[in-house]
Structures are given as structure tokens and as C-alpha cells.
Amino acid sequence: MAGDVASDRRVEPDLDGRGVRVAVVAGRFNDGITFRLLDGVTRGLEALGAPAPVVEWVPGAFEIPLAAKAFAEAGGVDAVIGVGCVIRGATTHYEAVAGECAAGILRAGLATGVPIVFGVLTTETLDQALERSEGPGGHNVGEEGARTAVEMVRLLARIGA
Numbered sequence: 001m002a003g004d005v006a007s008d009r010r011v012e013p014d015l016d017g018r019g020v021r022v023a024v025v026a027g028r029f030n031d032g033i034t035f036r037l038l039d040g041v042t043r044g045l046e047a048l049g050a051p052a053p054v055v056e057w058v059p060g061a062f063e064i065p066l067a068a069k070a071f072a073e074a075g076g077v078d079a080v081i082g083v084g085c086v087i088r089g090a091t092t093h094y095e096a097v098a099g100e101c102a103a104g105i106l107r108a109g110l111a112t113g114v115p116i117v118f119g120v121l122t123t124e125t126l127d128q129a130l131e132r133s134e135g136p137g138g139h140n141v142g143e144e145g146a147r148t149a150v151e152m153v154r155l156l157a158r159i160g161a
């Protein structure tokens with residue numbers, strides 16, 4: 001499985017999650033995977049000392065950006081994590097859903113200045129999705145998203161954004 005090619009000169013991130021308020025927007029489509037990602041987010045935030053996230057569900061990945069932007073604009077959270085799972089089917093629908101979800105999350109973060117993390121799996125097969133949403137100690141994109149959210153909140157605070 002391709003992954004992070006780490007240098008021995010890595011600059012370690014500030015992952016102090018104390019007081020970092022996170023909202024999760026979860027896609028109900030393929031929720032057999034989404035729940036695994038959500039568990040990863042919860043584990044990841046807890047490991048960093050962050051409070052448990054607020055969670056809201058949307059029909060699918062395509063709706064994640066709108067709800068994430070709404071959370072960011074409403075205030076009350078320091079970061080938003082979108083979690084879901086888009087698995088290729090027989091048509092080109094996959095490209096639209098996956099691509100626009102990613103683009104929409106990026107736009108929402110840039111528009112609001114609030115870190116909005118892309119914790120959505122976009123895979124060719126169910127096995128690939130299962131491999132990337134494993135339990136404790138395994139590879140979980142949701143758990144990685146929790147770390148990303150905390151790091152970005154601390155980074156933006158340091159920058160003074």
C-alpha cells in the first residue's frame with residue numbers, strides 16, 4: 001500500500017489537542033465504512049487530549065462540503081473533519097462524487113479559514129476501503145484526519161490566522 005515516505009529529518013507537528021473543538025460531517029452512503037472512519041476520528045482525538053467531536057450525518061459524500069462549510073461559518077468549532085466512502089461503481093458517477101467532494105471541502109476551508117479535513121475514502125474496491133479504515137493499531141484515514149485537524153488548528157493559531 002502506497003503511503004507516506006518519511007524522512008529521518010521529519011519536523012514533528014504540534015499535536016496538543018487539549019481544548020480543540022472538532023465537528024465531524026459523516027456520509028451515510030457506505031456507512032459500513034463511515035462508522036469505522038468515525039471510530040478512528042474519535043480514537044485519534046482522544047489520544048491527543050481533544051474533546052469528543054460533534055457529529056452530524058449527511059446522505060453522501062457529495063453533501064459533506066455544504067454541511068462542513070455550515071459548521072465552519074456557524075463558529076463554535078476549531079476544525080471540521082469530513083468522513084465518508086466513495087467506491088467506484090459501473091459508471092462515471094464515482095468521478096463526480098469523489099472529485100466534487102474533495103473540491104468542495106477544499107473550497108469550504110479556503111473560504112472560511114477553518115481547517116476542513118478530507119477524511120473521505122475514494123477507492124476502487126471495498127477491500128481498499130476496509131484496509132484504510134481499520135481498527136486500533138491499523139491504518140485508519142479517520143484517525144489520520146484527527147491528527148491533521150489538530151495540527152492545522154495549532155498551526156493557524158501560531159501563524160495568527
Ligand SMILES: Nc1c(NC[C@H](O)[C@H](O)[C@H](O)CO)[nH]c(=O)[nH]c1=O
Nearest residue numbers: 027029059060061062084085086087
Ligand atoms: N455512490 C456514492 C455516493 N453517492 C451519493 C452522493 O454522495 C449524493 O448523496 C447523491 O448524489 C445525492 O446528492 N455517496 C457516497 O458517499 N459514496 C458513494 O460511493
Ligand SMILES: CC(=O)[C@@H](O)COP(=O)(O)O
Nearest residue numbers: 087088089090091093094
Ligand atoms: C460512487 C458511486 O456513485 C457509485 O456507487 C455509483 O455506482 P454506479 O456507477 O454503478 O451507478
